[in-house]
Amino acid sequence: MRNNxxxxxxxxxxxxxxxxxxxxxEESRLTRAEKIKTxxxxxxxxxxxxIAREIAELIKSNSKAGKPTVLSxxxxxxxxxxxAELVRLHRQExxxxxxxxxxxxxxxxxxxxxxxxxxxxxxKQLFAHVDINPDNIHHINGTMPKEDIVAACNTFEQEIEKxxxxxxxxxxxxxxxxxxxxxxxxxxxxxxxxxxLDNNSREDAKAVFGTTEQVPISSITLGIGTILSAKRIVLxxxxxxxxxxxxxxxxxxxxxxxxxxxxxxxxxxxxxxxLSAAGQLTRIHRPWLVTxxxxxxxLTRRAIVWLCQxxxxxxxxxxxKDYNDYGLSELITIHGSAYNCNIKIFNDLQHxxxxxxxxxxxxxxxxxxxxxxxxxxxxxxxSPHPDxxxxxxGGTFSRLINQGHNVHIAYETSGCIAVCDDEVIRFLDFAKGxxxxxPTGSEVINEKYNEYIDFFNNQKIGDADTREILDLKxxxxxxEATAACRHMGxxxxxxxFLNLPFYETGTIKKGDLSERDVDIVKRILxxxxxxxxxxxxxxxxxxxxxxxxxxxxxxxxxxLKDTEPWLHDCRIWMYRxxxxxxxxxxxxxxxxxxxxxxxxxxxxxxxxxxxxxxxPFMGNDERLFWQRAEDRNHATAELYAQLGLANYEAIxxxxxxxxx
Numbered sequence: 001m002r003n004n005x006x007x008x009x010x011x012x013x014x015x016x017x018x019x020x021x022x023x024x025x026e027e028s029r030l031t032r033a034e035k036i037k038t039x040x041x042x043x044x045x046x047x048x049x050x051i052a053r054e055i056a057e058l059i060k061s062n063s064k065a066g067k068p069t070v071l072s073x074x075x076x077x078x079x080x081x082x083x084a085e086l087v088r089l090h091r092q093e094x095x096x097x098x099x100x101x102x103x104x105x106x107x108x109x110x111x112x113x114x115x116x117x118x119x120x121x122x123x124k125q126l127f128a129h130v131d132i133n134p135d136n137i138h139h140i141n142g143t144m145p146k147e148d149i150v151a152a153c154n155t156f157e158q159e160i161e162k163x164x165x166x167x168x169x170x171x172x173x174x175x176x177x178x179x180x181x182x183x184x185x186x187x188x189x190x191x192x193x194x195x196x197l198d199n200n201s202r203e204d205a206k207a208v209f210g211t212t213e214q215v216p217i218s219s220i221t222l223g224i225g226t227i228l229s230a231k232r233i234v235l236x237x238x239x240x241x242x243x244x245x246x247x248x249x250x251x252x253x254x255x256x257x258x259x260x261x262x263x264x265x266x267x268x269x270x271x272x273x274x275l276s277a278a279g280q281l282t283r284i285h286r287p288w289l290v291t292x293x294x295x296x297x298x299l300t301r302r303a304i305v306w307l308c309q310x311x312x313x314x315x316x317x318x319x320x321k322d323y324n325d326y327g328l329s330e331l332i333t334i335h336g337s338a339y340n341c342n343i344k345i346f347n348d349l350q351h352x353x354x355x356x357x358x359x360x361x362x363x364x365x366x367x368x369x370x371x372x373x374x375x376x377x378x379x380x381x382x383s384p385h386p387d388x389x390x391x392x393x394g395g396t397f398s399r400l401i402n403q404g405h406n407v408h409i410a411y412e413t414s415g416c417i418a419v420c421d422d423e424v425i426r427f428l429d430f431a432k433g434x435x436x437x438x439p440t441g442s443e444v445i446n447e448k449y450n451e452y453i454d455f456f457n458n459q460k461i462g463d464a465d466t467r468e469i470l471d472l473k474x475x476x477x478x479x480e481a482t483a484a485c486r487h488m489g490x491x492x493x494x495x496x497f498l499n500l501p502f503y504e505t506g507t508i509k510k511g512d513l514s515e516r517d518v519d520i521v522k523r524i525l526x527x528x529x530x531x532x533x534x535x536x537x538x539x540x541x542x543x544x545x546x547x548x549x550x551x552x553x554x555x556x557x558x559x560l561k562d563t564e565p566w567l568h569d570c571r572i573w574m575y576r577x578x579x580x581x582x583x584x585x586x587x588x589x590x591x592x593x594x595x596x597x598x599x600x601x602x603x604x605x606x607x608x609x610x611x612x613x614x615x616p617f618m619g620n621d622e623r624l625f626w627q628r629a630e631d632r633n634h635a636t637a638e639l640y641a642q643l644g645l646a647n648y649e650a651i652x653x654x655x656x657x658x659x660x
Contacts, residue, residue, distance in 0.1 A: 003513045005554035006547055007043060008660055009537075011586050014275055015294045018283050030290050033282040035264045036235075036250050038271040040278045044238035047272050048081035051170060051234055055086060056095050058168060058232075063099045068136075070160070070167045072103045072222065074180065075121045078172035078236050083125040090130045097132040101163050103156070104139040105171070106180045106221035108205070109149070109194060111142035117209075118142075140192075140220045153192040153220065166230035169222075173237050175200050177245045177258035181221035184257045188265065190223030224262050233269040235260060237277035246273055247280035288327055295334060297348065302585035303328055304345045305643065314644025315346045349645060352590045357396045357654075358405045358532060369589035369654075370532065370571060376405045380530035382521075384549035384577075385415040386481035387608040388536055390488075391629050392575045394601035395593040396534075396652050398488045408528050410496040411481055412521075412549040413503035414474035417465075421456050423610045424472050428452055474499075476610055484607040496524055502548055513548050513555070521556035529566050537574025537655060546577060554657075561659055573654040578621075578628045581636055582653045589656070590640065592648035593633065602626045 019040035021027035031038065041047035055071065062069045073079055089095040108117045116123070119139040127137060138159055144152055160166060171179045178184065181195050196218050197205070205215040227233065237246050249260035250271055256262075263269040278284050287293050288303055308315055311322050320338045323329055335341040351367045359365060361375035379400055383389035389397055389409055400407050428449050435445040455469065465473070478497055485495050498520050502511045535553050538546040561567050573589060576582060593601065605626040606612075612624060621628060633650035641647040 001515055001518055001555050002558050003518075003551055003555055005558060005660060006550045007045075009657070011655065012279075012298060013296065014284055015287070017294075018287055018291070019275065019278065026291075030283045030287075032290060033251050035252075035254075035261075036269055036271050038246075038250055038273065038278065038281065040281075040284070041272065041274050044274040044276075045081060047236060047238065047274050048079075049085050051236055051272055052082050052085035052089060054234070055082075055168065055170070056089050056093075059095065059097070059100060062167070063096070068099045068101050068163065070101045070103065070163050070165065071170075072105045072166055072168075072227075072230070073122075073170040074105050074172045075118045075125075076172050078238060079170060080125065082170065082236070086126060087129040095130075097130040100132055101136045102127075102132065102138065103160060103166065103222075105169070106219050107140035107142040108209075108216040109140075109142045109218050109220050110146070110216055116142075142216075142220070149194050149220065153194070156192045157226065160226070166226075168232040168234070169227050169230040171227070171233065171235045171260075173235055173242060173245050173249065173260050174204065175241070175245065177249055177260045179224070179227065179235065179260050179262075181219040182224050182227075182259045184259060186224055186256060186259050188228065188256070188262050189225040191226050192220065192222050194218055194220050224259060228262060228266050231268065233263055233266055235263060235269070235271045237271065237273040239274070240276040240279060242273070242277040243280040246271065246277050247285075250281060288330070292330060295330065298585050300331060300341070301345050301348060302583070303331065304341065305584050305639075308643055314642065315342050315349075316644050318342050346644065349584070349640070349643060352587050353592060353640070353646065353651075354589060355399070355592060356403065357589065357591045358400050358403055369656075374531055376403075377531040378528055379405050379407045379532045379534070380524070380528050381407065381409045381534040382536065382549065382553055383409060383411050384536050384546045385413055385418065386411045386477040387415070387484070387605065387611055387625065388546070388577055390484050390601065390604045390608070391625050392536065392577050393534060393591075393652050393654075394488075394604050394629070395597050395633075395650070396575075396591045396654075398597070398600060398604070399591065401489050405532075406494075407490060408494045408496060408524075408530070409481075409485060409490065410498055410521075410524050411478075412498050412500050412552065413545060414470075414497070414499050415477040416470045416474040416504075419473035419476050419610045421459075423476055424469065425453070425456065427472070427476060470504075477608075480608045480610060484604050487604050487607055498524065500549070500552060502552075503545065510545065510548065513551055517552045518555045518559065521552050522560060525556055525560060525567075526564070529564075531566075531570055533570055533572045534654070535572060535574055535657065536577060537657070538577045538580075550574075554660075557659060567659065572657040572659070574657050575652070575654055578625050578632075581632050582655050584636075584639060584643075586655050587636075587653045589654040590636070591652045591654070592637065592646070593650040593652065595649045598630060598633065598650045602630065605629065 018030060021030055041050065059069045090097065104119060106118060111117055140156065141152065173179060176184050181197065181201060182190065183195065183198055202215040209215045248258045252261065254261045254264045283290050286306065293299060304315060307318060307322060307326055307328060310326055318338050320332055323332050323338050331341050332338060352369060354369050357370060358377050358379060359370040359372045359375065360368065361372055363372050365372040381389055381397060431445055432449045435442065482495060500517045500520060502513050502517050505511055535550055536546045537550065557567060633652060636651040636653055637648040640651060
């Protein structure tokens with residue numbers, strides 16, 4: 001089973017010369033906007049192995065010289081694969097950690113007596129699997145009395161100095177540019193200290209502690225000054241959701257609003273990122289500003305959209321002078337004139353717009369995103385959670401039904417952990433009240449009511465829900481999804497609840513994708529044999545579930561593609577969720593909505609009552625999901641209008657997935 005196919009999706013065909021320059025001269029030209037040395041890898045796995053190899057070479061070199069190697073490495077998603085590779089190097093290639101001295105980068109505070117948090121994760125991922133001397137591990141105690149903190153921080157700094165300072169620090173980057181737990185505003189001379197965590201950091205830490213409420217309010221962290229005193233610093237970043245902060249840290253002037261930008265002040269700091277995390281850097285995103293380009297249709301479209309934004313003009317009003325003034329004279333040479341290039345890009349964008357997302361029957365489909373035949377189509381929509389379908393593509397979903405297609409919806413997970421206890425109590429009160437209306441009602445309802453209410457009253461922070469409680473929460477999500485589908489007119493026997501096993505852990509931390517998950521997806525594919533499919537393409541989903549759900553579908557397709565010829569006649573469209581929209585240069589199908597259709601979509605989203613204000617996973621965005629969806633759809637329509645295309649109320653956008 002190929003279980004990580006989403007990582008192979010290349011939305012943009014980035015020329016290799018942009019991230020692997022031919023020579024020093026070309027590298028100098030490409031990176032002139034970058035203030036920190038940045039190395040870009042095609043995949044996160046390749047980057048993690050590179051960093052692990054560098055650490056290994058440093059350890060071996062120092063050991064040969066009779067010196068210890070002093071390390072500090074962050075914990076979290078960014079470094080998990082680095083630790084895995086270090087363990088492999090130890091087991092398979094004899095890398096010894098006997099001469100390694102390790103200092104924790106940070107630890108949460110206060111922790112309970114039995115909690116270890118970051119140190120526990122380090123032990124689980126690295127220390128327990130290598131031959132490091134336990135006396136060489138210096139970790140910050142998250143359980144110490146608060147009156148001891150200042151002295152402990154000073155002692156920690158002294159211990160680092162005593163062993164000759166840090167040889168190498170490996171960092172991740174937070175969503176606000178934080179390194180370790182040095183939040184925006186931290187001074188560059190800061191040392192090891194106690195800091196209060198902001199909402200972003202506490203939200204990110206839910207993966208460790210279960211809920212935001214369980215995350216400690218503070219952390220003890222190495223300061224920026226301590227980090228900058230290291231001989232070597234590597235900041236690693238993997239994934240599209242890191243790209244904006246990497247751009248700010250690497251290309252903008254040093255500013256304590258972005259703590260990672262302090263690495264600009266170090267003479268041996270380096271950012272190592274995959275293509276997705278580096279995607280906003282000038283040489284990747286706007287390569288025409290630093291070098292001559294290998295122009296394809298997509299890059300040309302991106303450049304013209306950018307030019308329109310720079311000049312404030314729609315596409316058809318761009319002139320030769322505009323192209324020359326903004327460094328796009330190559331396009332005039334290729335196309336002969338600004339007019340020719342304008343017309344081509346305008347038509348390309350115009351052809352993405354369709355009011356017939358399932359294809360328009362009895363129409364010329366040569367310039368339409370989806371083919372006219374067959375009609376009606378068997379269509380399958382995959383939704384990671386029981387509301388992603390209507391949040392992300394509710395207008396398109398409704399239109400497919402209204403245009404006569406045979407639409408099915410498959411909810412991949414139950415969404416049970418995203419229901420607060422008050423919602424369960426509300427439904428329990430209803431069930432008890434309903435029972436009282438009928439003298440012959442079941443005693444089981446009263447017994448269960450008392451049992452569940454007693455559970456909630458006695459549940460402590462950190463206690464997991466019972467399986468029965470999780471099933472009740474799943475039932476609430478199922479009922480809301482059914483109500484939304486009924487509102488759109490979808491037959492109830494076209495609603496499929498897959499309950500993929502990887503999700504059903506009862507906690508935020510999910511299991512790994514397995515053959516059991518993929519087999520469930522294969523069964524529904526074989527049952528429906530769709531001619532058109534929609535899947536969530538949120539590769540940067542902050543909760544991770546969307547990516548696993550996408551991988552489940554792609555793995556199922558991969559296993560069926562050689563035996564099921566119908567799959568190769570199936571168009572697969574990727575939509576995005578509540579967090580972000582596709583960039584215009586990537587959009588291949590844009591489905592417009594009228595004001596009435598947008599209002600209908602909002603009312604459909606509102607059927608998911610448990611996901612309104614009280615939803616546990618709203619993130620740091622204060623807008624409700626329907627507000628995020630509307631704002632995003634309005635913004636896409638507004639951008640199309642600014643480019644000189646039709647002015648719609650809202651647009652939902654899609655990118656086609658091609659079977660690998």
